Amino acid sequence: MTPAVSFQKVSRHFGAVKAVDTVDLDIAPGEFFAMLGPSGSGKTTCLRLIAGFEQPTAGLIAIFGERAEGVPPYRRNVNTVFQDYALFPHLNILDNVAYGLMVKGIGKAERHKAAEEALSLVRLPGYGERRPSQLSGGQRQRVALARALVNRPKVLLLDEPLGALDLKLRENMQDELKSLQKVLGITFVFVTHDQGEALSMADHVAVFNDGRIMQVGTPRDIYERPRTRFVADFVGSSNVLPPDFVQRYSGQRRWGSLRPEAIRVVKSTRDDGLSARLVSANYLGATTRLALDADGLRLHAVVPAGTSLPEEGEALVLTFNRDQLHLMDEPA
């Protein structure tokens, strides 16, 4: 099957800065793909390479099998939802949404009808006469979405589209984007620095750091089987365990990771586990996050709400199932 988007050894350098550095990537048609990473990790540049706003310094890019290097943005069947929405302030909502059809030369009646349908799709029917400045942030975001979708793109690119919204709105939009993607069957490529967002929405996640892809996989892969210390730390803040420690439990001298929720905390002085002391406890609502000190090794554990909490400084024993200890590829 031809991938929706394919990168082969793609680099984009700005002078000495390697914004994107030899990236290989395949995005399957119809999937929800997230590019996750801290700011400056190259994820947005990758998105702009797909959109055509940037051209690769080296490497090949294909969109549904068609070579994309040198093709300007207006000749790609790809549309973008911008971080700041980039609505046209001089046009009303209907003409904003119909813009893509207008420049393609589609008649007024037809394009306005299509725009009206797209507005219904994002649950803003009847907002056509308003100006962008009269809409709230969440509504502008929906208009930006409708304006992209009305062109029936093969790939929809979303650049941190939920970044400017408040928590409640963000959660609603996550659900809506996800169901919209299922209904339309369009490939969505989504850039975010929020690991929760990436894990909850995407079919596959690529984790970026320093212009390179650290790992690509399903959210579960990424979360449970990180390959490097960076991924373990960035995605869900796993406990990163040094090679010496891992050797004692697995016999192999490699870096390891252990999810905080895999650690059981028992009040005891028995020596059938790892003895530790409580440093601090963070109440998070459904869970409480404990910071523990095990002979100089800082570990985090998560316990469900309602568990009786140990005192600070109290002697504890930590146990975990050895299956839960994940050995990473990163060499010691």
Place this chain on the structure above:
Amino acid sequence: MRSDHGQIAPLGLKIAASFGLLFLHAPILLIFVYAFTTEEKSYQWPPPGLTAQWFAVTWNRPDVWEALSLSVRVAAISTAVALVLGTLCAAAVSRSKFFGRETISLLVILPIALPGIITGIALRSAFALTDIPFSFWTIVLGHATFCVVVVYNNAVARFRRTSGSMIEASMDLGADGVQTFRYVVLPNIATALLAGGMLAFALSFDEVIVTTFTAGQQQTLPIWMLEELIRPRQRPVTNVVAMVVVLVTLLPILFAYYLTRDGDQIAGSGK
């Protein structure tokens, strides 16, 4: 808490303000009055008699028409040149980062900061050095140096306020460069260009100093007026011309005010 709105200003302030406005505008009225005087050799107050004959005299003077037509053509073409060059330069400076960007920005603004006499002498010596004969085009060139600046300043301010991703959004939605300019860039900078263009036209229309150095034998309207003041013949003709110019320029200014006021309402609503 008491608001100052609606409070009545003290009488002294009112009188002072009236005098200020009177000082600004009374001389203009004086020009109007002298257009109707019967005394043609000097400006005598009060006018010995009133007549409308100078309007007919002015109408039949070919030198007035020549000067007026030259000024209009120079101003129109300088403004057109300034609109193209100023907008392009503003777009380059505000859209991209490149080596020497600040220097270019400074060099573009310099002609309006320099005294006109410097620009005039510089251009005159440059024309002499390169054997370019004085003509209509040398006047246009001289005027364009400062017309570009006002268009550039207006356009650059507007470009800074418009989001750069708007142009990308337009391209993303399938518009090529020309379409993007026509449907997105131009509507967003139009009022700035109108304001800059009108200012450029006005600057060119009443420019004297640079023109004296670059015009050769031709007379633009302000230079014609200056010459007329020295010659003690049919003086009120100058006043008639001045009066007509004031009335004619007032119309586009009111029109532009009306247009930009409308535009501000659109841009400002709810922002």
